[in-house]
Amino acid sequence: RPSRPRVVVTRRLPDAVEARMEELFDAAFNADDTPFDRDALKRAVGDCDVFVPTVTDTIDADIIAAAGDRLKLIANYGAGYDHIDLAAARARGIVVTNTPGVLTDDTADMTMALILSVPRRLAEGEKLVRSGGWRGWAPTGMLGHRIGGKKLGIIGMGRIGQAVAARARAFGLTIHYHGRHRIPDTLEAQLGATWHENLDDLLRCADILSIHTPHTAETEQLLDARRIALLGPQVYVINTARGEIIDENALIDALEERRIAGAGLDVYANEPNVDPRLLKLSNVVLLPHLGSATFEGREAMGHKVIANIRTWADGHRPPDQVLEGWI
Numbered sequence: 372r373p374s375r376p377r378v379v380v381t382r383r384l385p386d387a388v389e390a391r392m393e394e395l396f397d398a399a400f401n402a403d404d405t406p407f408d409r410d411a412l413k414r415a416v417g418d419c420d421v422f423v424p425t426v427t428d429t430i431d432a433d434i435i436a437a438a439g440d441r442l443k444l445i446a447n448y449g450a451g452y453d454h455i456d457l458a459a460a461r462a463r464g465i466v467v468t469n470t471p472g473v474l475t476d477d478t479a480d481m482t483m484a485l486i487l488s489v490p491r492r493l494a495e496g497e498k499l500v501r502s503g504g505w506r507g508w509a510p511t512g513m514l515g516h517r518i519g520g521k522k523l524g525i526i527g528m529g530r531i532g533q534a535v536a537a538r539a540r541a542f543g544l545t546i547h548y549h550g551r552h553r554i555p556d557t558l559e560a561q562l563g564a565t566w567h568e569n570l571d572d573l574l575r576c577a578d579i580l581s582i583h584t585p586h587t588a589e590t591e592q593l594l595d596a597r598r599i600a601l602l603g604p605q606v607y608v609i610n611t612a613r614g615e616i617i618d619e620n621a622l623i624d625a626l627e628e629r630r631i632a633g634a635g636l637d638v639y640a641n642e643p644n645v646d647p648r649l650l651k652l653s654n655v656v657l658l659p660h661l662g663s664a665t666f667e668g669r670e671a672m673g674h675k676v677i678a679n680i681r682t683w684a685d686g687h688r689p690p691d692q693v694l695e696g697w698i
């Protein structure tokens with residue numbers, strides 16, 4: 372493996388990360404920082420030993436087919452890797468890594484921000500003040516729903532789900548969850564979490580539903596029209612995972628018809644396009660995929676990418692190699 376690998380990064384990264392990459396590797400960045408189109412992606416994969424994409428790059432079989440023989444590692448800058456065709460990469464002997472762990476707390480914080488903002492109507496209130504339309508305090512003015520005492524339903528109790536549960540518990544929410552894996556008893560006890568083997572049962576009991584599962588073939592539109600119908604008119608839906616996990620049209624129908632109370636969304640089915648119907652709704656808080664958007668987190672993600680590349684270049688298995696059969 373090359374001691375100074377050619378590393379092509381599809382976006383700009385934090386200064387400290389770029390500087391370190393330039394020290395260690397023959398590194399190239401996307402000076403414009405606008406996402407590469409498909410032709411540019413093909414050129415980029417054709418010219419490197421290590422390719423560093425982000426969530427804004429769709430690395431499908433066609434792009435991987437354009438890779439040069441020297442491409443041996445796709446070191447994704449991000450935890451989620453649903454934009455990379457793992458089977459196509461594996462078939463070419465290309466290793467894929469991601470950056471788990473370093474964005475857990477930031478994403479959980481942003482989830483809590485949405486859990487607090489939507490039922491308490493934070494965005495609506497802020498808009499009212501800015502518009503000059505606030506006429507003063509009133510006993511029944513802009514009431515929302517209390518968080519404490521409600522049931523938080525978590526889909527996917529991995530790192531981020533657990534970090535959300537720990538925070539939510541401190542706000543007086545009780546924790547219910549469903550996921551591929553049941554967590555150990557001791558952790559369940561520590562989080563005060565109740566397992567629901569059946570997702571529909573979780574949906575029937577939750578007051579606030581928050582999604583923390585990866586987007587895979589199994590979770591694509593997991594929350595479909597039928598399941599959304601199991602939620603009640605007092606229920607809020609929070610999504611900081613991936614837009615594709617919800618049938619966005621069915622969610623918007625339910626929001627418009629007030630069959631659910633509201634939604635807090637950081638991710639969308641077709642980013643960066645946000646369905647214009649969402650923009651008309653007052654019972655939603657909409658964020659531009661900010662889950663991991665802290666200076667500290669983005670720098671740590673970059674250092675994870677570097678660690679993965681260095682370990683691979685040294686001839687070892689990178690620490691965050693995406694496991695075969697994981698999805």
Ligand code: 8YV
Binds near residue numbers: 425450451452663664
């Ligand atoms: C990242 C994310 O910023 O890591 C993820 O899975 O969704 C984001 O928080 C993004 O993936 C960067 O590529």
